Amino acid sequence: MIKFFSVLCLVFMLSANALTAQNFSTHQVKKGETVHGIATQYGVSIADIYALNPDAKKELKANSILIIPISKANKPTVTIVKELQGFKEHKTSKKETLYSIAKQYDVTEDDIKKHNTFLYANTLKKGDKLQIPVFKITKEEPKAATKTYIVLPKEGKWRVAYKFGITVQELEALNPQMGETLQEGQQIYVPNITGDAVKNVDEKYSYYSVLPKEGFYRLKLKLGLDQQELEALNPELKETGLKEGMVLKIPFSNKMTEDSGVALSKTNLGNRIKNYETKHIAVMLPFRLNRVNFDSLPDIKNSIKKDPYLNASLDFYTGVLTAIDSLKSLGISLKVDVYDTNYQVSEVSKLINDNNFKELDAVIGPLTPDTFDKVASELLPYHVPVVSPIGTNLTLYENVFQSRPSDDLLKGKLIDYVKTDTLASNIVVISDAKNATVANELKQAFGSAKMVYSRKGKTGNDLNFLYAEDVRSVLKPGRNYVFLETQNEGFVSNVASVLSSLNNSSANELILVTTNFNAAFEGEQVSNDHLSKLQLHFATTTKSYDDITDGVFVKNYSKTYNTIPSKRAIKGFDLTMDVVLRLASSKDLYMSVKNAPLTEYVENKFAYKKKLLGGYYNDAIYIVKYSDLAIVEVK
Structure with a gap:
């Protein structure tokens, strides 16, 4: 009985949608068209068009989509296409007229005049030699204004509206029986466009549906994007302007989601591993090993004390090694290349030229601004993500991930x-x-x-x-x-x-x-x-690991290195864990921004946002306070 009822509901839904297709059509406005001309073409009144398209009262813009109530409309006529093939010569007799000659050759009087221009100023006479055009006649049936579309998994109204270049309200007008939310496999009607005209929803961006009476000024206050920036992401805006219900592509924001207003919850990527293919990353640090005196253990220790870059690099790298051990225990296969940048841009250039960086899944480092900029700019054409451990004043190329929030x-x-x-x-x-x-x-x-x-x-x-x-x-x-x-x-x-x-x-x-x-x-x-x-x-940017109840990292680190980890070591651990787990749980690091809005580890958390026409920056910070002689997170 339940199964029968479900099938009955499905049949009713499809029948309702079929009825809808007979009631409405769409028309894409061409440059120079008027509402009067469109109304005449479809045999409806101007008031009928305005009732379903109130924005058309203000301005009719090229490439905008109009809803046409075809239940009231005459079917658009078949278009006749005439292609000139050549001419026949005709010598007029005494009783012939222009009308009779046109009738004889199945052309119009205007066709004859067009190719015999003397007839515009003179009447037809006996003995006139005429060039009669010969046409190839073809008939073009009107293209269906709508087509059926099957709703894909997790597809909401705004996604479908964006794909087919209409507003949510226009989609609802085409499908008044489709319900509040779309269901996977549901059949609906959309404008009959194909190929490049159908836009893809890029998961690296967020999307925003324009509210009533929202103009560019209000959007600037709400989204932080001016008209020029919005038009760069949505070129059609230059033609159509803003419309209520229009779906705009905007830089990715954790707040601009279909569940907007819901606080972000932390994602445990360790439970989301789905890609067990070997991940290949590189770690680039200014060890400057060419300056280390390896003659004896005291000489090595002295070199470390004297060189702050070596000291910082070793601290960070111990965290990286600890993370690699933890990732292996999760079953992740990892190949790590470690490079010494020597704190020199020239050395970075040499490393890139001498090694294959193009196939890497990600690069962590370098630490210093100039060397980092060199790596990021060199790997930009290959779309290799480069993650900065400590930098803030960086050039955010499209492939840059700035992990440290700015001041x-x-x-x-x-x-x-x-x-x-x-x-x-x-x-x-x-x-x-x-x-x-x-x-x-x-x-x-x-x-x-x-x-x-x-x-x-x-x-x-x-x-x-x-x-x-x-x-x-x-x-x-x-x-x-x-x-x-x-x-x-x-x-x-x-x-x-x-x-x-x-x-x-x-x-x-x-x-x-x-x-x-x-x-x-x-x-x-x-x-x-x-x-x-x-x-x-x-x-x-960090909180004390004393606040973390799970002290596995601290225990493992202390056991290996016989000391408690420094903040640099913790950053090395947290960042490596985050980068590799994002790679193992998403298609790539870029897609992970959408799939894992917020992650947190020992002392650091990561919530990347994309800068307009640029790379990614970490928006996650802690508010902390002194309490009972300790520093604790403010909840």
């Missing part, structure tokens, strides 16, 4: 965090002269913020201290966020001490924040007790 992103995320706190009653900004620019940015972000600057000496120089009264005068009862912007350890110590004394008042709750957590906040002069009492908040 501007950290600043923006912290400001957004403070703005979302509904209990905040007051914002105070404390800074020295060197950070006046940042202080002004904060003033713009928080219009009512109170500004406090370091005391000045007689020559106008910063004394890097202030008095309690300087701050007390700008506080308000309730929660006060106090931004401290400085790189001076003494100033941090002074401000933390002053704020701690003022925080004892039951009327005030002071929370210290900074957009730039630097070495000054960790200096010996600064009291961690004060920072904890003030709950110092800041944005960071």
Whole structure:
């Protein structure tokens, strides 16, 4: 009985769609066409067209698609095509007329006049010699305006609308019985276009459906893209303009998905491995082994101490090796080529010329900006992804993955965090002269913020201290966020001490924040007790692995190297795990951006977004705070 009911529903659905096909058609507007002409062509009224296509009232744009109510329309006539093949000569007799001659040769009077131009100014006379055109006549049946389409797996209305260059509303007008959501295998009607006219949905991008009354200005505010940028991704916009329901291709955004508004959840790629083919990656680091003295163990240790690049490279590489062991335990086959860049662009060029980098699945490194830029630009034509472990001010070529979030992103995320706190009653900004620019940015972000600057000496120089009264005068009862912007350890110590004394008042709750957590906040002069009492908040690219309950990495690392891992070693581990697991769970690193919006490992998390006409940058950061003399993530 249930099976019979399901079949019955399917038959009804297909019947409803068949009825729809008889009720509506589509027309792609050609340059120079008018609504009046189109209405005449289909035998419908202008009002009928406007009822289904309200945007046509404002402007009829070339290549836009109109819905035509063909239940009211006359069937478009067959098009007659005449191709000139040659001429016959005809000498007129006394009683012949232009009409009778045209009738005799099955042509029109205009056809005869066109090839005998003297007839435009003179009447036909006996003895006139005429050139009668001979045509090859063909008839072109009108092309069906719609065709059937079978819905593919996971295909929603916006995907189908985008493919066939219509709005969601126009798709619904063609298929009024198709329901709220599309089902795999469902038969619907779409414009009868084929080949290159059908657009592909590129998973490397996101897509946005234009809302009612949205113009380019509103889209600039919402998407951060101006008209020129939108037209570069959607060339048809130059012809059709914006329309309600139009689907636009935009740079990939984790927020612009069909489930927009839902918070991102972490993806455990270890449970999604589906590609067990051998992954081939390269690791490029500035070991500068040509400078190492290998004569004895003390000489080697001394070389490591003296060369910061070798020290950093070895730290990072130990994390890479630990990750390789972990990946093998997951059954992943991996081939890793390790190259010493010597911190020289010329060496990088030589390495690329002497080795086959074209077939690599990914490159991790180099660490330094110039050498990284050289590798990324050289491998761009081959679409080989190059992942930067530490760089931020990079040229984001299409193949670049910037794994470290930028300082501007950290600043923006912290400001957004403070703005979302509904209990905040007051914002105070404390800074020295060197950070006046940042202080002004904060003033713009928080219009009512109170500004406090370091005391000045007689020559106008910063004394890097202030008095309690300087701050007390700008506080308000309730929660006060106090931004401290400085790189001076003494100033941090002074401000933390002053704020701690003022925080004892039951009327005030002071929370210290900074957009730039630097070495000054960790200096010996600064009291961690004060920072904890003030709950110092800041944005960071990493969090402490002490917060991770699963300490397998730390145990394995300590067992192998007889020491706890440094932050560089942890970054080497986290980044290698992420790159290889993305390769093992997706078609390639580019597709993994869509398939795994957010991943997290020991201290680092990765949520890549694509820059318009550029590469990928990591948008994932942590908001952390001092609490009980420890740094913990703010949940």
